[in-house]
Amino acid sequence: MSSQKTFKTVKKLFPTDPTLISNQEIAQKISKTLINSGLQPLKSTPSLLFNLNPHITNLVLSNPLVPPLSCLSLFNFLQTNPSLTSHKPNLQAHVAIICRLYQAKKFAQMKIVLNGIVSNDILRFPVSEIVSLAEDERKGVKFVETLCDMLFRVYADNKMFEEAVGVFDYAEKKGFEIEERSCFVLLLALKKCGQVDLCLRFFDQMVEKGVQITVHSLTLVMNELCKRGEVKKAKALMGEMAGRQIKPNVVTYNTLLKAYIERKDFEGVNEALSLMEKDSVGYNVATCTLLIDWFGSCEKIEDAEKVFEEIHERGIEPDVYLYTSIINWNGRVGNMKRALFLFDELTQRGLVPNVHTYGALINGACKGGQMKMADILVNEMQSKGIDVNQVVFNTLIDGYCRKGMMDEALRLQDFMEGKGFQTDVFTYSTIASGLCKLNRNEEAKSLLFTMEERGVAPNVVCFTTLIDIFCKEGNFVEAKQVIQEMERKGERPNTVTYNALIDGYIKKGKMKEAHKLKKEMEDKGLMPDTYTYSSLIHGECIDGKVDEALKLFHEMYQRDLTRNVVTYTAMISGLSKDGRTDEAFKLYDEMKREGLTPDDRVYHSLVGSLHTAKS
Structure with a gap:
């Protein structure tokens, strides 16, 4: 729209008659002042502005002879x-200044003025009315x-999502195009605000209305679908968009890969990698x-190392x-040793270790029982200005x-609370388990x-x-009541929970109850573990029922459960005590x-079995 045309349009809205x-x-006086001297004279002696009304304001702002930035200065001054x-300024004045700024290609200032419209209840009108003032x-x-x-973007920025969709x-109805970049702004805002359903619906609308989808919008929507567990739908969408020549990039594939990894979907991971290739x-x-995280979580550290080595290639x-x-x-x-070597390599590359890096090293040291090393690492971390977190x-x-x-653990808990950290359920459960x-x-x-009191x-x-x-x-009555309380509070007993109860019954010689619990856990979909x-097996052997123990021992093989040193030791001990030396040595x-590696208990049992056999 030309400046002259804008001025003519305003003149039509406010025709000349004696009263006007x-x-x-x-x-004209205000316009001349702005043209010749800018806003300053009007600021110094604003008497001319006291006679302002919406008609005058619009005439000035629409005057093509007044520079757009001078119009903006007046507009802001009045605001x-x-x-x-x-x-x-009323809505017409806002639209008038937006027109002038558009002509001057001052788009950032346009956006600021539009923001003023949408954030003002008095000025905020339906888009059709705003457009009607500018057409x-x-x-x-x-x-x-x-x-x-x-306007669409400004609504999105202000989290006024329904208005943005409006x-x-x-625009679609009138044949106007909303740019894909602007649509992405809305998708991103919806995602950040947790409005996932609306985000997905709007993306569908974009596709339906023929918006040129980019890989960035596709990836964002796939990520949201994956977070909701709809990984199949995300993959199908990727395939559909590929058919529209929107090719997934590495970020898209990473989104899919991460979803498969989180679900421990071996087939999915391999399929995603094959598609990438x-x-x-x-x-x-x-x-x-x-x-690396995937292979590490699958206990395939060699494969994780291979990925690490291949990054250079x-x-x-x-x-x-x-x-x-x-x-x-x-x-x-x-x-x-390897972890510390990698840590040194990291620093030699000029990379700065963060709290997670130190946390990984400290965790490794703690799991290995190297508490002195852990303390040294904590001190080093703090000397680098990295605070110890929860x-x-x-x-x-x-x-x-x-x-x-345990005394050190309890002292550290007190120290942690003194630093302002709240003892969480992990801390409590860890210390309680250690004390137990x-x-x-x-x-x-x-x-x-x-x-619980806290x-x-x-x-x-x-x-x-x-x-x-x-x-x-x-106190098995209380123990069973705890399981019932767990279920009431929404905490599902797991295999470890049942193992504690089963082990308790076994140690008290209550094998019947122990087997009953094994069946109960199986009925609940929990698999007995090693x-x-x-x-x-240990309980049956102690009870002298070695054949029953052997049945359980063979059942482990059928269930693909690993028989460890404890399993073999219990079974060999049972066979030895029963004088079944050949079977014991065979095991x-x-x-x-x-x-x-057999321990001393195994050798002691085997030697004892020889005496039992002789007698």
Whole structure:
């Protein structure tokens, strides 16, 4: 829309008649002042502005001879000057200044003015009414389209999502185009505000109305679908968009890969990697980090290391997150030498370790029982200006508990609380479990009761610890009641919970009840594990029912459960005591073939079996 045309349009809205001559004269005087001297004279002697009315304001702002920025200065002055409150620009004035700014290509200022409209209840009108004030009967379609697009963005920025969608619908109906970039702004805003349903609906609307979808919008929507667990739908959408020539990029594939990894979907991970290869989409550092985490979680540290080594061949520059991941998994498998080497390599590359990097090292040290090393790492971390967070505190407490250093764990808990951290359920459950293992049962119970008094909801570990304590005390009624309480509170007993109860019954010679619990857990969809079977085998052997123990021993093989040193030791001991020396030695040979190292108890049992056999 040309400046002259805008002025003519305004003149049509406010035609010349005797009653309005003074308005035009005032408008001309203000315009002349702005043209010749700018806003300053009007600021110094604002008497001319006291006669303002909406007609005059619009005439001035629409005058093509007044520079757009001078118009904007006047507009802003009227908006902010307290003495001119009654002369604040109306909607027509806002649209007029937007027209002038558009002509001057001052789009950032246009957006600010539009923001003023949408954030003001008095000025906020439906898009159709705003557009009607800007339309020209012969030209100006591009301006109206830009106005709609910008209004759409402003609504999105202000989290006025329904209004934004309303602008989109209006524009589509009128044949105007809302740019894909603007649509992405809305999708992103919806995502950030947790409006996932509306985000997905709007994306469908974009596709339906023929908006040129980009890979960025596709990836965002796929990510939201994956978060909701709709991974199949996300993959199908990727395929559909590929059919429209919207090719997924590495970020898109990483989104899918992450979803499969989180669900431990082996087939999905392999399929995603195959598709990447097929589409010639190379890995980036985030892909490699995901794969290292994937292989690490599958206990395939060699494959994780292979991915790490291949980054150089792929020309990928490692970052601190990649290093943190590989350090973490090496620490978890007890390879602290390698973890520390990688940490040194990280710093030599000029990368700065963060709290997660140190946390990974500290966790590895704690899991390996190297508490002195953990303390050194904490001191080093703090010397670098990195504060110890709740996770690191909990890691240290867990390390002390594993070592049976309960007094140190309790002191650290006090220190942590003194630093302003709230003891969480992980801290409570870790310490309570540690106390229980040392038979400091009353302290453990007291801690768990204190936890509930402080409003911290117990987790499955807390309940399991309580069950373990009650079983040790022979109080099976209370132990069973804890399971019922768990279920009432929405905490589902797991295999470890049942193992605690089964083990308790076995130690009291209550094998019938132990087997009943095994069946109960199976009925609930929980699979007995190696610990369950080892406990039952040990119990049957103690009870002299070696054949029953052997049935359980063979059942483990049928269920693809690993028989560990404890399992073999219990079975060999049972056979030995029953004088079944040949079978005991046969199991001993099998145990060694499986790569398990027999301990002194095995040798003692075997030697004892020879005496039993002779007698």
